[in-house]
Amino acid sequence: MSGTGQEAGAMPPGAADGPAGRALAARFRRIARLRQVERVLGWDQRVMMPAGAAALRGDQLAELELMRQDILVAPDMADLLDAAEGEAAAAPDPWWQANLREMRRMCRQAGAVPSDLLVAKARAVAAGEMAWRAARAEDRFDAMAGPLRAVIDAVRDWADALAAAQGCSRYDALLDQYDPGAKAATILPLFADLADTIRQVLPEILERQAAAPPAVQPPAVPTARQADAARALAAFLGFDFRHGRLDESLHPFTSGSLGDVRITTRFDAGDPMSGLLAVAHETGHALYEAGLPAAWRDQPAGRARGMILHESQSLLCERQLMRLPGVLDWLAGDLAGRFGAAPAWSAANLRRLASRVIPGLIRVEADEVTYPLHILLRTELEQALLAGDLAVDDLPGAWADRMHDLLGVSVPDDRRGCLQDIHWPSGAFGYFPTYTLGALAAVQLFEAAAGTQKAAGGADADHETILAWMGRNVHGAASSADTDGILQAATGAPLGSAAFKRHIRATYLT
Amino acid sequence: MSGTGQEAGAMPPGAADGPAGRALAARFRRIARLRQVERVLGWDQRVMMPAGAAALRGDQLAELELMRQDILVAPDMADLLDAAEGEAAAAPDPWWQANLREMRRMCRQAGAVPSDLLVAKARAVAAGEMAWRAARAEDRFDAMAGPLRAVIDAVRDWADALAAAQGCSRYDALLDQYDPGAKAATILPLFADLADTIRQVLPEILERQAAAPPAVQPPAVPTARQADAARALAAFLGFDFRHGRLDESLHPFTSGSLGDVRITTRFDAGDPMSGLLAVAHETGHALYEAGLPAAWRDQPAGRARGMILHESQSLLCERQLMRLPGVLDWLAGDLAGRFGAAPAWSAANLRRLASRVIPGLIRVEADEVTYPLHILLRTELEQALLAGDLAVDDLPGAWADRMHDLLGVSVPDDRRGCLQDIHWPSGAFGYFPTYTLGALAAVQLFEAAAGTQKAAGGADADHETILAWMGRNVHGAASSADTDGILQAATGAPLGSAAFKRHIRATYLT
Structure with a gap:
């Protein structure tokens, strides 16, 4: 009633x-x-x-x-x-x-x-x-x-x-399903340019990483105790448990709506950071939903804009915020307090763990440097499949060839090749690009928010200030404009790769 | 899709x-x-x-x-x-x-x-x-x-x-909301007659009980371990966990629908039987929903008939089936196996626990003998409130007077008096009668089912045969007829109190 x-x-x-x-x-x-x-x-x-x-x-x-x-x-x-x-x-x-x-x-x-x-x-x-x-x-x-x-x-x-x-066009109609107004003509040059940069810097990144002290792998932690840590991390990042839940599921996801946002994660006893990073990711999605304007909750303009900005918010939490000294110090203290002091829980080691670059076969395990190459491959192949330029029977071969070309890895079987994602069999063509576009938007937005804080005479970026900025400039904007309109108003430019490239250099090559 | x-x-x-x-x-x-x-x-x-x-x-x-x-x-x-x-x-x-x-x-x-x-x-x-x-x-x-x-x-x-x-009439319109076709003209004489019988036999029942060996109170059991026992009991009674769930909630209830039936219970560490009996009760509701005809699932005729038959199925499980030797023997073995052998877990003691009669103040704690008196009081008072014959300000006094008259107990405060139930403040006038009518129907149906089994040359009633009979005669009938029509077809008579009175005598006075 x-x-x-x-x-x-x-x-x-x-x-x-x-x-x-x-x-x-x-x-x-x-x-x-x-x-x-x-x-x-x-x-x-x-x-x-x-x-x-x-x-x-x-x-x-x-x-x-x-x-x-x-x-x-x-x-x-x-x-x-x-x-x-x-x-x-x-x-x-x-x-x-x-x-x-x-x-x-x-x-x-x-x-x-x-x-x-x-x-x-x-x-x-x-x-x-x-x-x-x-x-x-x-x-x-x-x-x-x-x-x-x-x-x-x-x-x-x-x-x-x-x-x-x-x-x-057909492909633009598909892109539009996941991010209204997204266009292949804008996206594809962006991807090509990005891939060039990544392939150019990747060898040096790997070289530097090999020369640096390796990250210490954390000890195993029972999943029930990880769940408590995950809850604490979500709350620290601003997740409101009075209006939301955190549960376990096979694949992490965010659902619910403003007022009742529900996130899930999965825990791996042998790899405690993977569940925590997944929680940070889903918390980003949740903060977006929770930050939509309440007055427009039940109208189309009040909906989250699309998958690009949604993914930008999840990646912002998982990657940008989880590297901030204030967040890492808090997390290091929290984990050592819960699980006992260990070298793995130092802030420096947590940062190292979050910044490892390993060219690999599996998209969902990829780091932020190589991830766009996984997406480029899928974007190319799905366009070819739709256009009839690539026959389905030739997909495994095309996949293996391109993986080798882009990432230098050999695909040993289709499970670790073109069978790894559910997107295509479930009809989600045009979805993959939003992952990389979201990663670009995350960095572009973070850079603008941190710059605003600095320009205002603030200290280094802290997660609360950054998230409050996102609340005003992204969450609260909902669908009042299109993705580029929101980015333009927030950062002074439409979606681009410049900030991301700066970020890669600053994070991995300095 | x-x-x-x-x-x-x-x-x-x-x-x-x-x-x-x-x-x-x-x-x-x-x-x-x-x-x-x-x-x-x-x-x-x-x-x-x-x-x-x-x-x-x-x-x-x-x-x-x-x-x-x-x-x-x-x-x-x-x-x-x-x-x-x-x-x-x-x-x-x-x-x-x-x-x-x-x-x-x-x-x-x-x-x-x-x-x-x-x-x-x-x-x-x-x-x-x-x-x-x-x-x-x-x-x-x-x-x-x-x-x-x-x-x-x-x-x-x-x-x-x-x-x-x-x-x-106004009151019939209310009754009809909870059980289509229920009429005050049928119900009220039934209640009066039943109350006469109960008040007549109650002193003798209490006397006999005082002379018999008292039931042994079970030891305390942590609620998490009670939950496992509850799950096992529900499954034993036929609850299908592939199409249902059992959770905890403040007040036990059944929800969901055929194909996805969800029951809840609450556990009391100091009183393990209360949670188990609540599970048996809700399992009865669940079996009714799960037994509705699948072909009519999405049509009005396929719905459960009403609260009388619904309550009959829950009480059948909680009271009739939980007294069958086969069920008690299984439960005694299961509880002793889980919680360690103890005198309280003997089948004889479990039966004694389930058959204690204690005139008291609280409806939801009442035994099956005194329960109808609680309902009679509410039925009388809600009719008087609706008719304007009883002013709301006079309700506490009227409640206390009638409790003393019917059950011989003094109401010390309104929390244990007219403030104990949510029904009236939530507008559910006409609901209370279905509890007692359900109790009458439970016994009438059980007697017919057990009689059928005996007539077919079977041994004593066992819960599987009884429930299969309910499936054919009650669950499967859904809303294909009205409550009396279903009872007539199943037991040869419309709803009455004869079977219940026989049951009270057989259970408590022989």
């Missing part, structure tokens, strides 16, 4: 000043609440739900998605949007304008794809994910080739329908 | 053979899935949700409820129902007929109450529950009197609107 929390998510008075605007706000509030519910159910599915309930939960989520879709494609929606724009023309409010823009975008996308294409894609993806699990477990790429071909065909048709409605 | 679990919840082919029938089935499938989602969210709210998310969750649940309401009051619903009845007239299928009947009932109720009355009731209840928590904590009835008056006024208006639409 409501009447209670209404206020927290209510738009500022006067934002939608007219009957059409108010009607639209009510419809999109319903959509927002359905999404919030879906996110709780998604969390439950991966953390709490009994295994036998998978099909039931699938039906429930499909129904909720359909209900959102039904609202967006209602026949009177176009007229309502026109009328609301008319109402708002007299005294335009920038947030309400952004809200109307996002509403139009959502309606355009919902109306773009015939339902038979959606069903075909959902079916292909369900089969693709199932085939991937088996193929990966048995290291049999051939078992996934057919299902992956079907996924690519379905994604192609779906993306073409989106592209036609938006007047853009 | 769906296409996967669809089959499990699909109606038998041909059940709704016509366009109107199929359209209705689709609308009510959506309603069913929303309810399933609400039940998961309700579980989450009480077991997992961070405290600060209460208002947000309230908004989400209110939105989902409104979406269900919107479907039920759609302007074309009456025409669709008429058309579907026409389609079904040629070859009537009893389940589909029941489904249409339930659909009509839901639409009638949804359309009966103007939304301002619903809002007024929701507001009064929110304030009433809050006032109750404070009043109970401080033992200050006066702090709850005003809010309770407001709840009663709101419930009265709401019930009158329902009563007008259904052509019944």
Whole structure:
């Protein structure tokens, strides 16, 4: 029963000043609440739900998605949007304008794809994910080739329908799904330039690292005790347990919404830092969600902008903040207090552990220097697959060749090659680039925040000041502008690689 | 995305053979899935949700409820129902007929109450529950009197609107909310007769109990170890952990739906049997939900019939089955194995513990003999409050007088008097009777099931045979008939007190 929390998510008075605007706000509030519910159910599915309930939960989520879709494609929606724009023309409010823009975008996308294409894609993806699990477990790429071909065909048709409605290319339509407005024409040159730089500096980084004292591997710690440390770290970074939870799951993720944000991690008894860094990462995602403007919580303009800025916030916490002296000193003291003094828990060693560079086969284990090369490879190959320039049967070979070329490693089997990620079999083409773009944005934002602190006569960057800056410039901006607009306003420039390159040199070569 | 679990919840082919029938089935499938989602969210709210998310969750649940309401009051619903009845007239299928009947009932109720009355009731209840928590904590009835008056006024208006639409009395409209078709004219004479019997036999029961060897109180057991025993007991009784969970919560409850049923309990280190009996109780609720017909899962006819049969199944497990020699022998062995041999864990002592009769002040701690007197008191007083025959200010006195009269106990304070239950401040008038009616139904059903087993040449009743009988005669019947119809078909008689009276004599006076 409501009447209670209404206020927290209510738009500022006067934002939608007219009957059409108010009607639209009510419809999109319903959509927002359905999404919030879906996110709780998604969390439950991966953390709490009994295994036998998978099909039931699938039906429930499909129904909720359909209900959102039904609202967006209602026949009177176009007229309502026109009328609301008319109402708002007299005294335009920038947030309400952004809200109307996002509403139009959502309606355009919902109306773009015939339902038979959606069903075909959902079916292909369900089969693709199932085939991937088996193929990966048995290291049999051939078992996934057919299902992956079907996924690519379905994604192609779906993306073409989106592209036609938006007047853009197929790949741009896919990029737009994960970060509205992202364009291949901007991204690809950025990636190529970045790869050149990395390949140029990597040998020297490895040389210097070999000559420096090696990091001391931490002792094993029982996972239950790691969980306490993880909770303390999340709280230290600003995670609010009155409005959130931390649980364990197979793969770390963040779900929930502003007011109820839930993060997960996994613990490895033999490698205590991996669980802690994963918690720092998810805490970054959580702080973004928790920092969205409460007044716009239930409207499109109040949503997180996209995967680029989301990933920027998680990487900011995991990489930039976890290297700050203030954070490392606190963590060193906390871990030594919990687990007993040990050389591994010194701040200097924690920094060394967080800065090791090791060219390897597995993307999720990669360091920040080599990670962009993993993404470049995937971006190239997924474009080729979609364009039909690369046959699915030739994927393992192309993967191995390019890994060797970019990272100098030999791919011993497909499990450690093109079977390692679930993204393609689950239809997520266009997603990979956001990882590297997020890493670039993280550094660009950190540099600007730290520069602001310094310019204001402050001392060295501290995590609280940096995060408060992110709250004002990124979290609070929500979807009031596009990604480049938010970055431009916050840092004075659109997304670029200059700050990242400076960071690599400063961190690894000085 | 769906296409996967669809089959499990699909109606038998041909059940709704016509366009109107199929359209209705689709609308009510959506309603069913929303309810399933609400039940998961309700579980989450009480077991997992961070405290600060209460208002947000309230908004989400209110939105989902409104979406269900919107479907039920759609302007074309009456025409669709008429058309579907026409389609079904040629070859009537009893389940589909029941489904249409339930659909009509839901639409009638949804359309009966103007939304301002619903809002007024929701507001009064929110304030009433809050006032109750404070009043109970401080033992200050006066702090709850005003809010309770407001709840009663709101419930009265709401019930009158329902009563007008259904052509019944105000109290019958309330009873009907918890058990469709329940009538005061049937219930009240049953309660009076039962109270006479109980008050007549109670002195002799207490006398015999005083003369018999007392039950040995079990030793304290850490709650974590109790949880393992609780899990084992639930599984022994047939709870399927592949499709369900057992967690801890402040008050035990059952939520979720067929395919994903979730029960909770609370543990008391000093009283290990209380948590175990609560688990047996909730397992009974869970087995009912899990035993509903899968093919009708997403339709009104597939829902549990009402609170009377629901409570009958929980009490059957907690009381009837937990006294069967086969169950007690298993439990005695299991507990001794887990916690070490002790006189308290003998089957005979467990039976004695489960059969103690102690007239007391608190309903939720009452034994099965005195429990109906607690309910009689509440039923009388809630009718008087609703009718205006009892002023709220006079409630504490009336409560104390009647407790003394019925149970011979003196009420020392309102916390142990009329402040002990949340039902009235939360607007649940008409709910209390289902507890006693459920207890009568439990014994009536158990007697019939055991009789069937005996008549078939079987040995003494065993829990698996009894539960299989319940599955066929109660769980599987879902809402295909009303409560009395299901009891008539299962036991040969509508709900009555004869079996219960026989049970009391056989258990406590022979």
